[in-house]
Amino acid sequence: MNPVFRPLRELADAVRERRVSPVALAETFLERLQQLGPRYNALVTLTRERAMTEARRADAEIAAGRWRGPLHGIPYGAKDLLATGGGIPTTWGAAPLRAQTFDADATVIQRLQAAGAVLVAKLSMVELAGGMGYRQPNASFTGPGISPWGGTWSGGSSSGSGSAVGAGLVPFAIGSETWGSILSPAAYCGITGLRPTYGRVSRHGAMALCWTLDKLGPLALTADDCGLVLDAIAGPDPRDPTAADRPYRYEAGEVGGRRFRFGVVRDVAEPAEPPVREAFEQSLEVLRKIGTVEEVTLADLPYEAITRTILLSEAASAFEDMIESGTIAQLTAPEDRYQPYARDAILAKDYVKALRLRGLVAREADRVLSRLDALVAPGRPATPPPLDRDFGVLHRPPRDPMGAIGNLAGLPAVGVPNGFTSDGLPISLQFMGRAWEENTVLAAARAWQSMTDWHLRRPGL
Amino acid sequence: MSPPDDDASDADLLFAFVRRRYAERLSAEELEALRRSVDEVARLSAALRAVKLANADEPFQRFEPYRADA
Numbered sequence: 001m002n003p004v005f006r007p008l009r010e011l012a013d014a015v016r017e018r019r020v021s022p023v024a025l026a027e028t029f030l031e032r033l034q035q036l037g038p039r040y041n042a043l044v045t046l047t048r049e050r051a052m053t054e055a056r057r058a059d060a061e062i063a064a065g066r067w068r069g070p071l072h073g074i075p076y077g078a079k080d081l082l083a084t085g086g087g088i089p090t091t092w093g094a095a096p097l098r099a100q101t102f103d104a105d106a107t108v109i110q111r112l113q114a115a116g117a118v119l120v121a122k123l124s125m126v127e128l129a130g131g132m133g134y135r136q137p138n139a140s141f142t143g144p145g146i147s148p149w150g151g152t153w154s155g156g157s158s159s160g161s162g163s164a165v166g167a168g169l170v171p172f173a174i175g176s177e178t179w180g181s182i183l184s185p186a187a188y189c190g191i192t193g194l195r196p197t198y199g200r201v202s203r204h205g206a207m208a209l210c211w212t213l214d215k216l217g218p219l220a221l222t223a224d225d226c227g228l229v230l231d232a233i234a235g236p237d238p239r240d241p242t243a244a245d246r247p248y249r250y251e252a253g254e255v256g257g258r259r260f261r262f263g264v265v266r267d268v269a270e271p272a273e274p275p276v277r278e279a280f281e282q283s284l285e286v287l288r289k290i291g292t293v294e295e296v297t298l299a300d301l302p303y304e305a306i307t308r309t310i311l312l313s314e315a316a317s318a319f320e321d322m323i324e325s326g327t328i329a330q331l332t333a334p335e336d337r338y339q340p341y342a343r344d345a346i347l348a349k350d351y352v353k354a355l356r357l358r359g360l361v362a363r364e365a366d367r368v369l370s371r372l373d374a375l376v377a378p379g380r381p382a383t384p385p386p387l388d389r390d391f392g393v394l395h396r397p398p399r400d401p402m403g404a405i406g407n408l409a410g411l412p413a414v415g416v417p418n419g420f421t422s423d424g425l426p427i428s429l430q431f432m433g434r435a436w437e438e439n440t441v442l443a444a445a446r447a448w449q450s451m452t453d454w455h456l457r458r459p460g461l
Numbered sequence: 462m463s464p465p466d467d468d469a470s471d472a473d474l475l476f477a478f479v480r481r482r483y484a485e486r487l488s489a490e491e492l493e494a495l496r497r498s499v500d501e502v503a504r505l506s507a508a509l510r511a512v513k514l515a516n517a518d519e520p521f522q523r524f525e526p527y528r529a530d531a
Contacts, residue, residue: 133498212522305508312502326486338491341483342498345475346506352520353509359521360514 003028004168005458008225011171012070015062022062022073026055026118029075032169033121036461040167041143042160044080045122047088051075054118061116070228072116077170079161080122081129081207082106082216092207093125093157095141096322096330106205107240108174108216108233115232123160123173129181130157131209131315132328132336137387139333144387147189148459150425152384155188157181161219162189167461172220172229176206178213179307179407180380180400186219186415187428188384192445192455193219194226197435198410199244201230202237210314211242212355213307213407222455223414223445227252230438244436251439255447260291262444263372265298271399272381279419279427280378283448287376290447296375299364303404306361309346309354310408316343362409369411369434374444377402379415379428402432412438414445417454426454472503 001014003025014020030048037043058073083090083102091097109119124142126134137144137153145159146152148167155162158175162185165173175182177195186193194217201216208214218229231250237243264284269277284293322328323340331337369375381400385391406413411432418429429448433441449455469477476499484492 301512302508305505309505309509312505329486335494338483338487338495339498341479341487342495342502344479344482345472345499345502350506350509353512353514355520355522356514356518357509357512359518360512362521 004032005221006171007222008070008074008171008220008228011074012072015073016067018062022055022058022118023052025073026051026075026120029120029170033164036167036169037121037164040146040148040154040163041140042124042145042164042167042169043121044091044124044142044160045089047084047119047121050086050088051118051120054113058116058118068116071112071232073118074171075118075120076112077121077123077161077164077173078109078119079125079158079173079175081125081176082109082174083205084109084119084122088122090122091141093127093129093140093142095127095332096327098141102205104205107202107237109205111233117232120170121164123164125159126157127331127333127336128319129176129178129207129209131319132331132333133339134333135335136333136390137385139336141332145185146387147384148461149190150384150423152386152425153188153389155185155384158185158219162186162191165189165191165219165221166459168458172218172225174216174233175219176214176216177407178210179311180403182217182219183379183403183413183415183428183430187380188426190417190426190457190459191219191221192223192226192417193217193415194230194438194442195406195413196230196234196438197412199242200234200248200412200436200438202235202240202243204237204239208318210311210318212314213311215410223416223442223449224252226414227442246436248438250442255443255450258290258443258447260373260444260447261371262287262291262293263296263368263375264293265375265377265402266295268377268402272378273383275383275421276378276381276427280429283376283418283429286451287448289451291373296368298368298405299360301357301361301364303361303401303408304399306354306357307404307408309350310358312343313346313351316340316346358408361405365405365409365411366434373440374431374433375402377430377432379418379430383421383427384425402430406432409435411435412441414441416445416448417457419454472500475499475503
């Protein structure tokens with residue numbers, strides 16, 4: 001079988017039935033990463049030696065009848081902010097940290113190893129996960145992330161995780177989101193991404209950008225794939241005090257016949273670019289076949305200002321050493337070399353005010369979501385920008401209140417493909433749910449993908 | 462450059478602080494861009510301060526006393 005662009009269950013069945021070996025899978029995807037990874041600036045480090053060791057172990061275990069589950073023997077890539085031991089660099093996408101190594105694997109990497117998955121690559125990312133305020137695609141020492149659809153920006157900061165999955169270089173990848181870093185590459189690379197509830201997945205061993213906003217989650221071809229991966233990586237971890245003591249099991253039951261209650265925040269698509277708005281309006285017609293769609297209103301609060309204040313403040317502290325020492329002058333994006341200095345102007349009382357306002361936002365979001373299965377909205381308000389776009393000054397990006405609210409309140413969301421522009425660039429849709437309701441939003445996304453075929457389209461490579 | 466005068470805005474004063482700390486590392490063009498970033502910080506601050514909260518509205522972030530043997 002050709003394992004490229006296969007959903008995880010198909011790969012898992014083939015591995016379990018020994019129609020394909022984990023070694024063959026690892027060799028296939030290592031070869032694709034080596035050949036095609038540079039085309040998309042997706043690759044930082046090919047972990048060939050580790051991958052072949054893990055694949056051979058999986059081969060032996062499965063041959064001995066010890067199949068661990070659906071990720072056993074399946075290759076994957078990790079955003080290069082997840083620590084890996086064994087001398088494999090973990091660069092955080094930043095030129096001055098090219099040689100950085102850690103002694104041990106991040107918890108997420110350990111959990112995937114326990115599930116039998118095979119790490120084949122550390123994938124590119126926007127430098128320091130965008131924490132310095134980049135305003136252009138070219139903000140990583142590996143170059144701008146490139147989408148397999150049309151050569152536009154891949155989105156970020158989980159750029160390589162998006163483009164590698166979108167180009168069939170790995171079956172799935174792990175990314176992180178502080179504000180938009182999973183949903184944006186999922187949208188711009190035409191794939192599915194899951195942002196879990198804050199605290200669902202341990203961040204131990206992951207680069208800290210913003211302690212109260214950072215989340216780790218999967219990018220894959222389908223919502224079902226994302227559920228399978230979340231099942232492997234979720235759960236409490238004594239090494240991360242924010243990892244909630246809430247065991248998680250993915251519920252992959254049939255969604256046929258299930259009725260959903262969807263909400264649409266009034267004017268949510270208003271700031272979106274016209275093709276995104278048009279696709280969103282059409283998606284509502286599809287969603288009405290599987291449930292109700294009602295307009296909802298949210299209190300008038302400065303959602304984006306609250307989220308941005310928290311993000312800027314915590315990132316300034318997380319990277320205090322690099323900023324104060326002037327090491328940021330070695331970063332790739334010119335604006336990342338000086339913009340962080342402006343954060344000295346954020347007063348402590350304003351940061352605390354943002355944390356107080358966060359409570360209002362969390363309660364307001366839950367008030368609305370308590371009557372719904374999910375809020376639906378464009379996955380990203382913008383279409384994928386060209387690689388030379390300055391999206392901060394001349395082309396200020398459309399507002400993103402859903403991203404601000406969802407990340408501020410730590411809510412789960414799934415981004416799924418939702419059509420293409422007339423130029424063939426991908427557009428996405430998001431389902432955002434109540435805290436800890438990953439199974440609900442994944443069910444809604446699976447129902448969506450059972451009625452549409454956007455997630456089955458593949459780029460010409 | 463002379464210090465900000467009495468009519469200086471909050472953003473002027475904040476930028477004066479930032480400039481004092483980092484100007485020697487930056488070009489004139491970068492300083493100009495940094496000024497715009499400070500203006501953005503001032504806008505964020507104004508947006509937050511425009512919302513009234515009650516005394517009981519605590520930071521949405523729980524503090525827990527620590528004991529190694531707990």
